[in-house]
């Protein structure tokens with residue numbers, strides 16, 4: 001079955017009591033057990049909840065995995081997956097990794113004796129050089145945030161396998177509709193489901209998905225032990241949001257490409273970073289491992305003044321942190337996601353004061369472009 005069909009007809013059982021078309025919200029914390037000798041399938045809702053389970057099965061199926069695990073946030077998914085590592089372990093991490101992941105790695109996991117080296121993973125030689133005898137994991141994001149750099153996933157996974165490392169990929173920007181890292185040999189897919197998967201800017205959630213059953217059991221153990229689970233109401237909302245994932249991604253991506261092409265022709269725009277443009281240095285690799293460029297792009301303006309004017313004046317995109325909603329969202333990495341970094345660190349990464357990130361939503365694309373035209377050229 002194709003993706004768009006699987007999304008609408010997942011495998012979980014229809015509620016046997018009513019045959020409801022949707023999965024009911026099991027708003028419970030515990031389940032009555034029959035007797036001292038007979039325990040049921042469910043015992044306590046931190047361990048298992050049927051609504052969350054339906055969502056976990058759905059995300060596992062969409063990523064072509066065997067086990068999906070749902071968390072209270074993308075950061076809970078990332079942090080819990082990182083608990084697979086132990087004191088003395090070393091990780092190689094992509095340099096423009098999501099800032100929250102950078103924060104837990106450098107301020108929390110470092111205290112627990114798990115060290116990280118941040119490198120430009122779009123060059124595999126750099127990854128190879130950063131691997132040490134105690135390296136246990138390779139942590140990737142492609143396209144990366146906010147510079148949309150592309151890492152060769154199959155190449156990185158092969159290198160990691162050769163050296164016995166676990167490959168983790170944050171697939172938030174692409175979603176399984178456009179890119180399935182497990183099929184390319186990566187071990188763990190991570191998501192902020194807050195973004196495109198739920199898609200409506202109304203839930204915070206996260207996922208980890210694996211193919212390997214043993215790794216799946218270890219993640220399930222950590223989910224239950226650490227306890228940062230997703231609640232049943234939020235699980236239900238994400239199940240609903242997922243039904244339109246394909247149409248949302250298709251439509252937003254078409255508009256993103258139109259916006260990126262339009263921006264490339266503007267005098268005040270000095271650079272457009274979008275893997276759907278043939279001028280992007282990662283264009284060919286991205287095209288070989290994903291079925292589309294997605295709906296997030298970044299661009300640099302010619303001056304800080306023009307940047308401020310755009311951010312303050314734009315109407316058809318919400319000026320906010322986050323991405324992947326039905327509404328377009330514009331953000332300013334230098335002040336938002338990377339605001340905690342020093343100007344020197346930001347400059348070294350290429351996150352200038354003129355960089356703007358745009359997550360394209362479902363507005364009419366002519367209106368979006370007209371609005372950008374008004375704030376840029378008006």
Ligand SMILES: *Cc1c(COP(=O)(O)O)cnc(C)c1O
Nearest residue numbers: 073074075098170172192194205
């Ligand atoms: C938002 C985001 C996260 C963190 O997810 P939360 O749901 O906000 O905890 C992680 N990775 C990427 C790429 C993100 O965009």
